[in-house]
Amino acid sequence: MHLSDIKRFDMLKKPIRQRHFLRPLTWLLSYPAVLAHRVKITKIGMHGIKPPYLLLCNHNSFIDFKVTTVAIFPHRANYLVAIDGFIGREWLLRNVGCICKRKFTNDTVMVRHMKKVADNGDVIVLYPEARYSLCGTNAILPESLGKLVKLLKIPVVSLIMHGHHVNSPFWNLKDRGVKHMEAVLAQLVSKDEIDLLDHNEINDRINTAFKYDDFAWQREKKIRIDYPERAKGLHKVLYQCPACYTQYRMMSEGIKLWCEHCKKEWNMSEYGELTAVEGATEFSHIPDWYEWEREQVRREVENGSYRFESDVTVDSLPNAKGFIHLGNGKLTHDMKGFLLEGEYEGSPYSVSISSRALYSCHIEYNYLGKHGDCIDLNTLTDTYYIYPKCSEFSVTKIALATEELYKFSRTQSSAAAVKRTLGTGDGVSATSRL
Structure with a gap:
């Protein structure tokens, strides 16, 4: 059977109002978890x-969905999933x-569905980061949000939740039983x-609201997490050693994080902070290490050397x-974007998928x-889950590179547009040529 012959999910089917009997x-599925974690929900400007x-x-x-359900009680909602x-x-x-x-697809059908929900008089629930946070901090948001708000013409409300990452981080989903989590x-x-506002001003408000840091929140609130495997899996996010700069040789277990290449070790405290066992502590704050990795990727992008290529299972x-199961394939990710074959x-x-098309x-x-x-890469009709076969790689780096390539391509496009406006880019303006 050819891939084009396989039946696709019916994205055109109109959204259903949440059934009363459900x-x-x-x-029932939400309140026990919210009560168990003693989540405090604060409402601002919601009168x-x-x-x-x-x-x-x-x-x-996953507890995000449960807290959201409780926060908007007793109103009905439609969730983009x-x-x-x-x-x-x-x-x-x-x-x-x-x-x-x-x-991460530009889908006008979703906009129509959201307009339908608004016309029904219900809440539209959107998680615009479109993925779990990798290290408890905000991810890049789509620039189209402001335009969406202008189109829907309904109020915009944010729900920023704190403590969910440190309770069950994306790199080790075990529930740590954190109490006194918060949501605003x-x-x-x-x-x-x-x-009255243009779409850029609306985006500014949204981006300001979406600045959060779960590890900083944990430290500020003095939330003690004594889970004995609290560092296990952290090397998935912190894949590059800041001591020797070696990539893909980080490992973690128990409360320890270490580099297999230079043997340097760090301990993760009960308050989510890192301390070097010997020598200087390069980064005590986990998100700072993550952003340092981003800087290294950005350098590769800016000098044009970034490239990833691997045989994959798809x-x-x-x-x-x-x-x-599609079997074996080949994935290339470079300055041009993604190519799966x-x-x-x-x-x-x-x-x-070009680097300019995927933020x-x-x-x-x-x-x-x-x-x-x-x-996972998405088109409007399919989603491909791609598993690299090479021994040394990091999907975290690929995600960072995707974001940095998008920014770089946008910058290059803007610079090219300016050159076209001014002339050929040889320093002679269009006006002086007349």
Whole structure:
């Protein structure tokens, strides 16, 4: 069977208002976890605010959905959810109000669906970071948010949750039982302000609201986490040693993080801070180490040397019935963007996404315990889960490179546009040529 013959998920089907008989189920699944973690929900500027409104939430772990349900109680909502969440339970998710979305794609159908939800008078729940935070800090947001707000013409509310990452970090999902987590539900843009603000001003408000740091929150609140395996998996995020600059040789276990190349070690405290066992502590704050890695990737991008190439194993997710194993392929990620090439049942296929078209990408660590770490790339009709076979690589670096390549390509495009406006770029302006 050719890939084009496989039935695709029906993205055109209109969103269903959350069924009344399923609403108690959502509350039953949400309230126990919120109470167990003693989550404090603070509301700011929410007096008199009723649906419809656009709710933008930060994203750190699965408990986000439960806190969101409690925060907007008793109102109904429709949630934009990635397609892998629908596997084997499409009927249930559609009927509790979920709308299927393929990550990091420009999909006008989703805009129509959100407009329908607004017309229904319900809450639109969107996690604009489109992935769990890798180290408890905010991720890049799509520039289209401001334009979406202008189109929907409904109030914008944010829900910024604290403690969810340190409780169950993306790199080791074990629940640490953190108590006294916090969430702030705040109105960002009123309905009256939508016509007064341009989309850039709206984006500025959203980006300001989405500045958070879970490890800083843990330190400030003196949240003690004595989980004995609290550093296990941290090397997935901190893949480059700041002592010897070697990549892909970091390891972690228990409360320790170390470099296999230079043998330097760090301990992770009960308050989420790192300390070198010997010598200077380059970064005590985990997000600082992560941003240092970003700087190293940015240098590779700016000097044009960034490139990743590997044989890969590929799974496809065209619909909610489950994955289709496509077998072996080849993935290239360079200054131009992503190129995936493979063959399925004798028919070649390829997926090409330019660096200018993808502002970020989704990654997974040991996804479903299958082939290991993966990158997933999306088109409007399919999602490809790509597992590199090479021994030394980091999907974290690939994600960072995707973001830096996008920024770089945008900068280059802007510079080229200026040159075209002024002339040929030889220092002679268009005006002086007349």
